[in-house]
Amino acid sequence: MLLNVNNLSVSFGGVHALDLDHFSLRDKELRVIIGPNGAGKSTFLDIICGKTKADKGEITFNGKSIFGKSEVKIAEAGIGRKFQKPSVFPGLTVYDNLLLAAKMKKDIFTSLFFKSTPALEEKIHHVAVKLSLTNVMYKPAGDLSHGQKQWLEIAIVVLQDPTLMLIDEPAAGMSDEETESTGALLLELSKSHSIIVIEHDMKFVEQIANELVTVLVRGKRLMEGTFAEVKNDQRVIDCYLGR
Numbered sequence: 001m002l003l004n005v006n007n008l009s010v011s012f013g014g015v016h017a018l019d020l021d022h023f024s025l026r027d028k029e030l031r032v033i034i035g036p037n038g039a040g041k042s043t044f045l046d047i048i049c050g051k052t053k054a055d056k057g058e059i060t061f062n063g064k065s066i067f068g069k070s071e072v073k074i075a076e077a078g079i080g081r082k083f084q085k086p087s088v089f090p091g092l093t094v095y096d097n098l099l100l101a102a103k104m105k106k107d108i109f110t111s112l113f114f115k116s117t118p119a120l121e122e123k124i125h126h127v128a129v130k131l132s133l134t135n136v137m138y139k140p141a142g143d144l145s146h147g148q149k150q151w152l153e154i155a156i157v158v159l160q161d162p163t164l165m166l167i168d169e170p171a172a173g174m175s176d177e178e179t180e181s182t183g184a185l186l187l188e189l190s191k192s193h194s195i196i197v198i199e200h201d202m203k204f205v206e207q208i209a210n211e212l213v214t215v216l217v218r219g220k221r222l223m224e225g226t227f228a229e230v231k232n233d234q235r236v237i238d239c240y241l242g243r
């Protein structure tokens, strides 16, 4: 297993945000996590990437414990996170945003003065093709459609060369067409990356969930199964889908 999580819990004040018995992910698996608002989905990803400290638990990635490690150390270990809120530079072109992200593999000082190289150009081009950004490369990022901005965010994560990508609600606010393209992009990315996606649009979940779906409810793992198993589970219908 690439990622193994056991007995992970965190409370904020009196609120038990997460109390997860077990979660594991295979290499190159694409896992979807669903569940009602406040179920602890984002908190779970926050803990994996080191943004939030858990109270207790075990998290191993590639066989090594990453529990309690800093965000920087966890990123260096190969976990990349796309947050819900945008983090691109709107005044820079798509190309410059990608170049900056690719260069940030080096330290900030080096990256400011570092010129691009053919290898870096090749890598940026490859990622731009994967994320459907080639025809907007020289547009300011601020002028992109909502969908394209999200794809740029994902491209920026890909350029950090993560083994595992954590993606929180990528299709939020997208049109049906953009949502479908996003699904296709994630399926393509999952050939080369392990991915955990949080999502609540069930049509989108159906498109991308070719393996397991994990259902979180009130911080706990209610069940795990294929899309069909989850969709037809009476507990899932009662707690989430039926509402």
Ligand code: ADP
Pocket (backbone or CB within 6 Å): 012, 015, 016, 017, 035, 036, 037, 038, 039, 040, 041, 042, 043, 044
């Ligand atoms: P989801 O992503 O499934 O909608 P969250 O992980 O955002 O849920 O939140 C789980 C619970 O933890 C909610 O009750 C939320 O209000 C609470 N929570 C999340 N982050 C914090 C925080 N930093 N401080 C206090 N409470 C938080």
Ligand code: MG
Pocket (backbone or CB within 6 Å): 041, 042, 043
């Ligand atoms: Mg959330």
